[in-house]
Amino acid sequence: MRILHLGAGRSAMPQSGGFVDKLRSYGELDIIMDASNIPDHERAEMIRQYDVLLTLWGSMRVPDEIAVDPGRLRYICNITGELRAFVPFSVIQSGMLVTNWGDAPADTVAEGAMVLLLAVMKNLRDHIETVAGGGWRTSTLHTQASLNGCDVGIYGMGVIGRRFVELIKSFRPRLRVYDKYVKDLPDGCLAVGSLRELFKSSKIIVIHAGLSPETRRTVNAEMLSLLPDNGIIINTARGGIIDQDALFKELKSGRLRAGLDVLDGEAGDCLRENDEARLWSNLILTSHQVSDTAWGTDETLENAMRRVCLENMERFSKGEPMKFVMTEERYARST
Numbered sequence: 001m002r003i004l005h006l007g008a009g010r011s012a013m014p015q016s017g018g019f020v021d022k023l024r025s026y027g028e029l030d031i032i033m034d035a036s037n038i039p040d041h042e043r044a045e046m047i048r049q050y051d052v053l054l055t056l057w058g059s060m061r062v063p064d065e066i067a068v069d070p071g072r073l074r075y076i077c078n079i080t081g082e083l084r085a086f087v088p089f090s091v092i093q094s095g096m097l098v099t100n101w102g103d104a105p106a107d108t109v110a111e112g113a114m115v116l117l118l119a120v121m122k123n124l125r126d127h128i129e130t131v132a133g134g135g136w137r138t139s140t141l142h143t144q145a146s147l148n149g150c151d152v153g154i155y156g157m158g159v160i161g162r163r164f165v166e167l168i169k170s171f172r173p174r175l176r177v178y179d180k181y182v183k184d185l186p187d188g189c190l191a192v193g194s195l196r197e198l199f200k201s202s203k204i205i206v207i208h209a210g211l212s213p214e215t216r217r218t219v220n221a222e223m224l225s226l227l228p229d230n231g232i233i234i235n236t237a238r239g240g241i242i243d244q245d246a247l248f249k250e251l252k253s254g255r256l257r258a259g260l261d262v263l264d265g266e267a268g269d270c271l272r273e274n275d276e277a278r279l280w281s282n283l284i285l286t287s288h289q290v291s292d293t294a295w296g297t298d299e300t301l302e303n304a305m306r307r308v309c310l311e312n313m314e315r316f317s318k319g320e321p322m323k324f325v326m327t328e329e330r331y332a333r334s335t
Helices: 018-024 040-047 089-093 106-121 124-132 159-171 195-200 221-225 244-253 301-318 328-333
Strands: 002-006 028-032 052-055 075-078 097-099 151-155 174-178 189-191 204-207 232-235 257-260 283-285
Touching (some): 002 040, 018 301, 075 301, 089 328, 106 232, 106 257, 106 283, 106 301, 124 283, 151 159, 151 195, 159 174, 221 244, 244 257
Parallel strands (some): 002 028, 002 052, 052 075, 075 097, 151 174, 204 232, 232 257, 257 283
16 A cells, blocks of 8 residues: 655654554555645646545645546545645545544543633633732622523534533533534434524533534624623634624623634734733633643544544555545535
């Protein structure tokens, strides 16, 4: 078997170590860290000489012409979750076998969402800043609440949303879910028919949807206006799902609260150095790092995504059914 990775000069693909050694055990592995100067038609011809193409953050995009003539290529293993930037829809439509990291991020991202929710609901930022500033009791005690009996809306019920439900259920909230693609919800979850209904019936919204043209900026001013005063938005998915200007207007007024691991502003997935939002006590920002793990466990996100990749490589080498295959429907709902 011949395996290829084509980076764009900033690839996250390692060039040595146990993961690479295991990949080499399946056959010949070629890693080109910067293929950005290779024209599309030449890259397409190069890809056609391999059985497997590995893509991940920092990869070159697969040329569209691979959908028409894949040559020897039989499998694209996307090691991470983000796919649209690397694999065009035409390749999925062609019937090419494509997989992604599946449930690899479920535990860490769900934990991060749970942390943000509890921290915002209990006004931890205000408590920390009050004590650090020499004070003691805060003026926001009246907005603290319990999840017991609280109306929590979940936008998106993929693998991360399901793991989040497992975590939050022990707090005994009332859970409502909007995900028009999912029919079988976890026990204790009530499906609603529209995003508007989800916002209208919830005090807290937790976002676990993928970013796609269908979901982009669907959490807009109209939806936010349906939340009650002191309502909470938690987003560990993608910043582009929220109309950030609309949310920041609500946060600046003090009407809503939020815990955001992801953003979608002028500065991208971060804030400008002098942005006033950094000072708002009703906003907790975790800089797209709330799911990072480096202490206390071997099951880091990096290890999890490599584990899924290697499991699928093993299945492919043996002709066994693959996990997390990317269908046209999955692609439409994916980031």
